[in-house]
Amino acid sequence: MRAVKNLLVLYTGGTIGMLETPEGLAPAGGFEARMREHFAHMADAPQVQWTLQELNPLLDSANMQQHNWLAMRDAIVAAVEVAGHDGVLVLHGTDSLAYSAAALSFLLLGLPVPVLLTGSMLPAGAADSDAWGNLCGALRQFEQGLEDGVQLYFHGQLLHGCRASKLRSEAFDAFVALPRHRDSERATAIPAELGYKHPRQPVNLAVVPVFPGLQAGHLQALLGSGVQGLLLECYGSGTGPSDDQALLDVLSAARQRGVMLAAISQCPEGSVVFDTYAAGNRLRGAGLVSGGGMTREAALAKMVALLGAGLDVDTAERWFALDLCGERA
Numbered sequence: 001m002r003a004v005k006n007l008l009v010l011y012t013g014g015t016i017g018m019l020e021t022p023e024g025l026a027p028a029g030g031f032e033a034r035m036r037e038h039f040a041h042m043a044d045a046p047q048v049q050w051t052l053q054e055l056n057p058l059l060d061s062a063n064m065q066q067h068n069w070l071a072m073r074d075a076i077v078a079a080v081e082v083a084g085h086d087g088v089l090v091l092h093g094t095d096s097l098a099y100s101a102a103a104l105s106f107l108l109l110g111l112p113v114p115v116l117l118t119g120s121m122l123p124a125g126a127a128d129s130d131a132w133g134n135l136c137g138a139l140r141q142f143e144q145g146l147e148d149g150v151q152l153y154f155h156g157q158l159l160h161g162c163r164a165s166k167l168r169s170e171a172f173d174a175f176v177a178l179p180r181h182r183d184s185e186r187a188t189a190i191p192a193e194l195g196y197k198h199p200r201q202p203v204n205l206a207v208v209p210v211f212p213g214l215q216a217g218h219l220q221a222l223l224g225s226g227v228q229g230l231l232l233e234c235y236g237s238g239t240g241p242s243d244d245q246a247l248l249d250v251l252s253a254a255r256q257r258g259v260m261l262a263a264i265s266q267c268p269e270g271s272v273v274f275d276t277y278a279a280g281n282r283l284r285g286a287g288l289v290s291g292g293g294m295t296r297e298a299a300l301a302k303m304v305a306l307l308g309a310g311l312d313v314d315t316a317e318r319w320f321a322l323d324l325c326g327e328r329a
Contacts (some may be wrong), residue, residue: 004086005048006087007142007316008049008051008087009051009052009285010052011031011055011058012061012093013027013058013061013091014120015025015119015131016120016131016134017034017091017124018029019033026060030295031052031091031124032052032165034139035052048139048142060129061097061314062102063188064096064204066103066304069107069311073196075191076108080207088118089117089138090118091118092118093106094119097166097175097301098166101150101156101161102162102295102297102327104117104304106306106324107305108150108196109190109324111149112116112148114148115149116138116142119166120135121170134155148271149322152164152175154172159175162294162295162301162326163298164177165282165297167268178269178295180293180294185323186323188317191276193309194305200304200305200308202308203228203307204228204229205227206229207296207300207301208232209232210239210268214240216244216249216250219251220231223259228259228260229261230309232263232283233253233265234280237270237271237272237273237274238263238273238274238284239283240283242280242282242322248285251288252285252286255288255313256287258313260287260313260316260320261305262284262291262299263288263289264299265286265292266324272290272291274290287328289320289321293328298327302320313321
């Protein structure tokens with residue numbers, strides 16, 4: 001852990017820098033000038049040295065896509081390896097902030113500097129906004145020293161990048177890291193193809209919750225659309241409609257043709273343990289691999305990182321079952 005001396009602030013858009021338009025709040029450029037003006041009027045402004053880079057295009061994070069994650073990853077790697085920055089602060093909208101934190105956690109495995117994400121529930125120009133408090137708090141984290149890896153800072157809390165979820169849509173304390181079952185051994189080493197230097201490609205993935213009435217035809221249509229992976233949000237400890245043989249057959253056939261199938265619990269404080277119930281065992285028999293206690297954000301991001309690195313499904317499943325950076329801890 002060390003204090004950061006040369007920080008990059010990567011501004012991706014989001015509520016923190018939005019301005020009012022005739023259609024409502026929208027991302028706006030020029031946030032560096034607004035930051036410097038605000039700090040110039042603060043008696044106790046953060047002292048860390050920083051430069052700001054705007055991601056193009058600036059986004060409402062509701063529009064965040066995998067290719068935007070890859071653009072962030074590229075900008076961060078270039079900032080460290082080319083420009084010599086020893087820390088990166090990402091300013092991001094809150095809608096998909098936890099997804100991006102998880103994605104960067106896997107896309108930047110082994111990066112030798114700390115990366116922190118923050119944002120705000122209200123724009124920096126709004127009355128009683130949380131924007132400046134979150135921004136100053138994040139900058140002070142770099143002054144005090146951060147461990148390498150990806151974390152999220154919000155409302156005074158420092159959260160693991162792969163454990164955070166957005167729990168509230170209006171309150172300032174919007175993000176939490178809920179306790180999940182610890183179930184996996186830690187990978188002893190990260191192969192080069194999973195490290196931050198290895199390029200990635202977007203992956204065609206889908207997330208489907210199990211619900212009473214889920215039909216084989218629903219999954220057949222989805223799995224037949226060309227998806228490379230399916231994340232199934234199961235009941236409780238990893239159960240689903242296991243007496244529906246047609247549904248199990250659809251899953252099994254998809255796995256046999258190379259689609260990665262993974263299961264997580266749809267419970268906010270849950271974990272997949274297939275051995276608990278026969279209903280879970282039958283899903284595992286159809287080809288699902290357990291996501292243990294991973295959040296939806298972490299499991300989805302991990303599948304993107306593994307399949308996007310070009311791994312075959314068998315190899316991707318082996319790494320999915322191991323803890324790579326604290327996502328299953």
